[in-house]
Amino acid sequence: MTMAGAGKPIKAAGTGRVSDLRPVGVLSTLAIVAVAFALGALLILAIGGSPWQAYRALVVAAFGSANGFAETMVKACPLLLAGLGVTVAYRARFWNIGAEGQIYAGGIAAALAGIYLGWLPAALQMPLALVAGVVGGALWGLGPGFLRARLKVNEVITTLMLTYIVVEVSSYLVHGPLRDPTSGITISPQLARAAWLTIVLPRTRFHLGIILALVMAPLLYLALNKTVLGFQIRAVGENPRAARVAGISVERTIILAAVLSGALAGLAGAAEVCGVQHRLVEAFSPGYGYLAIAVALLGGLEPLPVVFSAVLFAALLNGADAMQRAAAVPVPVIYVIEGLVILFVAARSLKRGVGL
């Protein structure tokens, strides 16, 4: 007879399970957001502002007009796609923190396709640019996935380092070989028109990639819960030993999860380039890939709630300026609210003994 855990009354740190990162219910996610906004309100009061006015300005700016809503969704698009990518990686216990790099890899690949494949039939160009982005991101996930699965190299380090590399590569491209000679600033020439993502809401920047992102969430939900690969990702993430004993290849599963994760972030980069910038721009992602980690964790690593948290963070990004203008509450207040959300999400996982 063995007493479960009786011999090890104190659990070593770092042995937490993926499930420890996931919330008990929707309530705790909503509670986190509510408390963060409540504390933000106190802060606004303390600096002499009106929380009601500030938050109203924020909501109106983010959702109050067709253009405001479109701009929120334009920002939600990369957050959602990269957030889904982070989700699938973390469910396999692959701590990918390089979604930012995978966004850049996808963006560069999509830009190259869009610029150089202009001779192809028009109907093929946009899909090909997106596929190029997916492949670019997937490759940026494959490397760390392979190194982790086969050589036990810590993916936290490799995904982060690969991010620096690819960000510098994109910078090199727009300063050098890919620079638009007719422009005074460091940007690439425009993508061929046929490679641009269609605008869905006229007179806004609401592009087709946003629809694509919204479709990806339920698709990923189905993939995780109904497919063999999804089953294996969840099994490996929760208990790799038992998965291995049951005949599941842990290495293969981790590599596939890493590739899938990179592919989703790569699509985020491609959508940003083909849908918003229409060219390769230096530093075209203002840290979407890092914020995506918070998006995924706030969504409890469940694809559908991740939609909510992506839109929330996008609304904060989008509404901050309007709030400053309308209510004279400085933008950093929004950063504080963002920070509080991230802090509470981290606290939620710490409370359950995960060193993350």
Next chain:
Amino acid sequence: MPGPSPVVALDGICKAFGPLLANDHVCFDLLPCEIHGLLGENGAGKTTLMNILYGLHRPDAGRIVLWGEEKRVESPRMAIALGIGMVHQHFLQIPTLSVLDNVVLGLPNPHEPWMDRRGARRRLAETAKTYGLQVDPEAHIWQLSIGDRQRVEILKALYRQARVLILDEPTSVLTPQEARELFAALRLFVQKGLSVIFITHNLEEAIATTDRVTVMRDGRAVATLPTTATSKAELARLMVGREVLFRLQQRTDREVAGEPVLRVERLSVMGDRGTLAVRDVSFEVRSGEIVGVAGVDGNGQSELVHALTGLRPCAAGRFWIGTAEGTHASPRAILAQGVGHIPGDLDEALIGELTVAENLALDVHYTPVLSRRGIVDREQMRRRARELIRRYDIRVPSEDTKVKALSGGNKQKVVVARELARQPKLLIAAHPTRGVDIGAEEHIRNLLLEGRKAGMAILLVSTKLDEILSLSDRILVIEKGRIMGEMQRQEADVDKIGLLMAGSEG
């Protein structure tokens, strides 16, 4: 009663974890300046008893008497203040800090907020000198070998002025050389007036190092003996128990077993410590027979099972399942050969966060039984789970319950159900009844006998001698990775097996 009065006396300690009685009216006493071995199989209740003494668990009943006074030990902090130190199997250290910092960590500091490192270093040096434990106080923990780290852990306890030192399986992480150094140190400790409790399941160590031994089995202290008056064979017998329970279904001793299903030829397997854990082992298991592997835990059983299921590479030798060679095959390929595997460790068998249905499907979710073109048929998965739950009498609210919510017995039934559902031709069952209650134990043993009747070949690894004796057709005894003897069940008896388990030839 003549003789010195005990420094620690535990009287009638009881402790239950759910339905499991981990300590059942245990009495134990520790004399001044003795090394007292606490011997027993995994799960016999040794660690639980010591955790109670150290304040990590509260006893449900019983008294703790320290130096003649009854005490309530409510926390490790209190135990330390009372002069009790414990060195756990897993060291509680911070690798990036120095030895000195780790030793003083958590102690009140007279010069708050400044640290009196110089004074602490002087006291540490004195302690180290008194007890002959050499460690560089400024070295970082991560730079140290396991043996040194253990020494730091002991120093931590001595620095806090422990007069009773509890060591939980201290040699399980050490090389033989380091173990010898530890034993020499323990001798010095008792000369200096300490008393030591030494938890182990290794007979040889118990004989070689202790003054007295208390043997625990199934939560009870079955005997306390002076080491000089006992023998390895006697201790082995006490550890595994004499009573063989024949409450199982009538077994028919069938004529001759069938074709060999598992053939193992001169197999050697490397253990985690870089030495051979299984040495040059040959045997076969035929269809319709149960071959029991008896032995004290940690003698190569788990490495053998892992090698035969593809989870650990074979260092030398070969094995076949039916006609297919399994020596370098992957776990999945071996399962596909018709092998069922009940791992000895529930954490290797089940995924707590997944549902009962998902756990029952872990091995077949990717096969045509449950999936088509990469899509799992969840309805079919749940139907199959309900069927298995009924057939194997698993007590769960529903097939959608998470496995972590189940009792130990029902968890193990999920494992057994999953492995038998494939109707394997070979079943490798490691400790199939470990951690389960009596009812489930009987149920699982009967299932093994049914499998045998149906022509399955079963390799049964167990540390419970009654289980081996009541189920097996043939018995192999393993000690230090070697098969010390093989016998038919009719010619087996507890004394003979006990001797072989203790490492003496025949």
